[in-house]
Amino acid sequence: MSFFDRDYREIITKAVIGKGKKFTESTHTISPSHRPTSILGCWVINHIYNAKKKGEHVEVSGSYDVNVWYSYNDNTKTEVVTERVNYCDLVKLSIKDDNCIHDDVEVIAKVVQQPNCLEANITANGQKIVVEVEREFTVDVIGETKLCVKVDPHGCDKDEDYEYELSSDDFSTIETDFLPSSSSDDDKHD
Numbered sequence: 077m078s079f080f081d082r083d084y085r086e087i088i089t090k091a092v093i094g095k096g097k098k099f100t101e102s103t104h105t106i107s108p109s110h111r112p113t114s115i116l117g118c119w120v121i122n123h124i125y126n127a128k129k130k131g132e133h134v135e136v137s138g139s140y141d142v143n144v145w146y147s148y149n150d151n152t153k154t155e156v157v158t159e160r161v162n163y164c165d166l167v168k169l170s171i172k173d174d175n176c177i178h179d180d181v182e183v184i185a186k187v188v189q190q191p192n193c194l195e196a197n198i199t200a201n202g203q204k205i206v207v208e209v210e211r212e213f214t215v216d217v218i219g220e221t222k223l224c225v226k227v228d229p230h231g232c233d234k235d236e237d238y239e240y241e242l243s244s245d246d247f248s249t250i251e252t253d254f255l256p257s258s259s260s261d262d263d264k265h266d
Contacts (some may be wrong), residue, residue, distance in 0.1 A: 083226060083227055083229065084224055084225065084226055084227060085224070085225055085227050086222050086223070086224055087222070087223045087224075087225055088177065088220055088221070088222055088223075089220070089221065089223060090218055090219065090220055090221075091173070091218070091219075091220075091221050091223075092173075092216050092217070092218055093172065093173035093175075093176045093181065093217050093218065093219045093221050094129075094134075094169040094171060094172050094173065094215075094216070094217035095169065095170060095171040095214070095215070095216055095217070096133075096134060096167040096168055096169045096170055096171075096214070096215045097167070097170070097188070097212070097213070097214045097215070098136075098165055098166075098167040098168070098212065098213055099188075099189070099210070099211075099212040100163075100165050100210070100211050100212070101194070101208060101209070101210050102161075102163065102208070102209050102211075103206060103207070103208050103209075104142055104159070104161050104206070104207045104209060105199070105204050105205070105206055105207075106142060106144055106157055106159050106204060106205040106206075106207055107157075107159075107203075107204055107205075108144070108146060108148070108155065108157040108204070108205060109155065109157065110148035110149065110153075110155060111148060111202055111203060112146040112147070112148055112198050112202070112205060113146070113147045113148050113149070113150055113151045114146065114147050114151060114198075115144065115145075115146050115196045115197065115198065115205065116145040116146055116147055116154060117144070117145040118142070118143065118144045118145070118193040118196035118207055119143050119193060120140050120141065120142055120143070120190070120191040120192060120193055120209060121140065121141050121143065122139075122140055122141045123138065123139075123140040123187075123190055123191050124138055124139060124140075125137065125138025125139075125185065125187075125213075126138065126185075127167075127183045127184075127185035127213075127215060128183055129179075129181055129183050129217055130166070132168070132169055132172075133166045133167060133168055133169065134166075134167045134169065134183055134185065134215040134217065135164060135165075135166055135167075136164070136165045136166075136167055136185050136213050136215070137162070137163065137164040137165075138162075138163060139160055139161060139162045139163070140160075140161055140163075140191045140209075141158050141159070141160055141161070142158070142159050142161055142193070142207050142209065143156055143157070143158045144156065144157050144158075144196055144205050144207065146198075146205065157205070161209075163211075165211075165213065167185075167213060167215050169215075169217065173219075173221050175221045175222045176219045176220065176221050177219070177220045177221065177222065178219070178220065179219075180219065180220075181217050181218060181219035182217070182218040182219070183215060183216070183217055183218075184215065184216045184217075184218065185213050185214070185215045186213065186214050186215075186216075187211070187212070187213060188212040188213060188214055189210060189211055189212035190211065191209050191210070191211040192209065192210055192211070193207055193208070193209055194208040194209065194210055195207070195208045196208075
């Protein structure tokens, strides 16, 4: 057995083996049933997503509903148009552990910025609405990896942690004046 073998051990454990973050701005074209006069509001709801590792990236795929409230017929009527949008974001892993043992990994994706409408405008031909949406994710990839740890050649002495002896000097420094004296308690009851 070599010197290295006695002083170090390889431990296999689950750990974060990859991390990444991605901010995305995307543009969606919405087709209302009437020719819009003006945009009154835009919001994004019903966001769902899932994530899986694909090579050196994590693929975050999901969908959300884009709702646009607009006026038409020379601002005399209003309507809300809703369109379901599907997306697929590839998040590059900026931190990677090359000691990963196998490809059986777990991916955790967290939304930093929920899909949110940045801007909604009527197109130049006046028939459609263009909506800009932002979203941001962080991802962690968890898998089995090897750690190399240094071993104490003497092992662990279990009793070593509990050998705390107090001297009489240690007891003399304890403050005892926080308790009221018994004579002062008797005076209060008179």
